[in-house]
Amino acid sequence: MQEFSLDNQIVLVAGGSQGLGKEFARKYFHEGRNTTVIVVSRSRQKLRNAVCDITGFRDAMELTVEEKLPQESNRIVYLACDLSQYDEVEKMYDTLVACALIPTQVLLCAGGSKPGLFKDMLGHELEMGVRVNYMTCLYLAHVAVRRSPLCHLVFFSSEVAFFPFIGYAQYAPLKQSIRSLVAILRQECPYQRISCVYPGNFDSEGFVLENETKPTITKAIEGSSVPISCERCCNRIVRSLSAGYDDIITDFIGWVLMSTDMGLNKQNNRSFGWILQFVCGILANLIIVPIYLLICRFQINRWHNDRGNK
Numbered sequence: 001m002q003e004f005s006l007d008n009q010i011v012l013v014a015g016g017s018q019g020l021g022k023e024f025a026r027k028y029f030h031e032g033r034n035t036t037v038i039v040v041s042r043s044r045q046k047l048r049n050a051v052c053d054i055t056g057f058r059d060a061m062e063l064t065v066e067e068k069l070p071q072e073s074n075r076i077v078y079l080a081c082d083l084s085q086y087d088e089v090e091k092m093y094d095t096l097v098a099c100a101l102i103p104t105q106v107l108l109c110a111g112g113s114k115p116g117l118f119k120d121m122l123g124h125e126l127e128m129g130v131r132v133n134y135m136t137c138l139y140l141a142h143v144a145v146r147r148s149p150l151c152h153l154v155f156f157s158s159e160v161a162f163f164p165f166i167g168y169a170q171y172a173p174l175k176q177s178i179r180s181l182v183a184i185l186r187q188e189c190p191y192q193r194i195s196c197v198y199p200g201n202f203d204s205e206g207f208v209l210e211n212e213t214k215p216t217i218t219k220a221i222e223g224s225s226v227p228i229s230c231e232r233c234c235n236r237i238v239r240s241l242s243a244g245y246d247d248i249i250t251d252f253i254g255w256v257l258m259s260t261d262m263g264l265n266k267q268n269n270r271s272f273g274w275i276l277q278f279v280c281g282i283l284a285n286l287i288i289v290p291i292y293l294l295i296c297r298f299q300i301n302r303w304h305n306d307r308g309n310k
């Protein structure tokens, strides 16, 4: 299995203009050695600001075929691309290949949710959910598997992949799809390291935004995943990847939720304390989960009634 390291890498960070992706870019740039970071997202402006913020310089370099890369040991460049457009992803890889930057690691960190009730959602918001959370991963993974077949892929799903609940109709099904895709890719690409992170809440720009529309019942249910800083979240993930884990959680409730889903989805990939997870999961599914779901149903009914009375 490929060892995880911040050193000697060419790392592509999808969704690197803010939040957790930017935190990863910062970590590679400041703590790695001989590493090239390429941050990718849709907005050129956001990317530029992110890179300037990370380096402390007033300007940042956009990766193009014409531009010559500096010879410094650690480098960070940006490349604007809407990863939910297949031809744009291919074009991006053309540029990478032309610049002799074949990624050794690809972090598929683009994503985000707009919580709310399904019936209140607009068509284009539903479409955004599919594009931002799933198509970005699907297309980037596809092109990466074909054109950099030895690279380490790190997907970013969510704890909601283990437990979908009210308010996340636009988001959770796509994060579950990532889990499914990961399971299949692990069988089809046995020589490639494929990791999947299932984060709990962390305090990013996206998190602040989603909280503006998040129904109170959604906040109540996810309350046990107390938001941590992006830096902490990033450090925990790096520690887990370095320890050789490929199914990664960032808080205790994530570990419990994963334990309830250790079946055919899980296959041969280890997570922290996985034997204990199997045992806890069996007990939880027998005893705690049915009780919890009853409480949850009660909570949701009460929320609907309160709303109806208003």
Ligand SMILES: NC(=O)C1=CN([C@@H]2O[C@H](COP(=O)(O)OP(=O)(O)OC[C@H]3O[C@@H](n4cnc5c(N)ncnc54)[C@H](OP(=O)(O)O)[C@@H]3O)[C@@H](O)[C@H]2O)C=CC1
Pocket (backbone or CB within 6 Å): 014, 015, 016, 017, 018, 019, 020, 021, 040, 041, 042, 043, 044, 046, 047, 081, 082, 083, 084, 108, 109, 110, 111, 112, 113, 131, 132, 136, 156, 157, 158, 159, 198, 199, 200, 201, 202, 203, 204, 205, 206, 207
């Ligand atoms: N924050 C949280 O509590 C949790 C987050 N997660 C997941 O972790 C990941 C990181 O989350 P977070 O840091 O909060 O995310 P943010 O919303 O803060 O940032 C999302 C990033 O994705 C980029 N992006 C969005 N759409 C596209 C696209 N079509 N093509 C290219 N880039 C795109 C954005 O840049 P731009 O606008 O420039 O395109 C931005 O850089 C996401 O996948 C999220 O779903 C999982 C669990 C909890």
Ligand SMILES: CCCCCCCCCCCCCCCC(=O)[C@@H](N)CO
Pocket (backbone or CB within 6 Å): 112, 113, 158, 159, 160, 163, 199, 200, 201, 202, 206, 207, 210, 221, 222, 223, 224, 225, 253, 256, 260, 284, 288, 289, 292
């Ligand atoms: C044994 C039974 C125990 C059941 C406890 C249930 C607790 C559920 C906590 C779920 C937290 C979800 C956080 C991820 C949110 C996310 O992905 C968004 N912030 C998107 O950005």
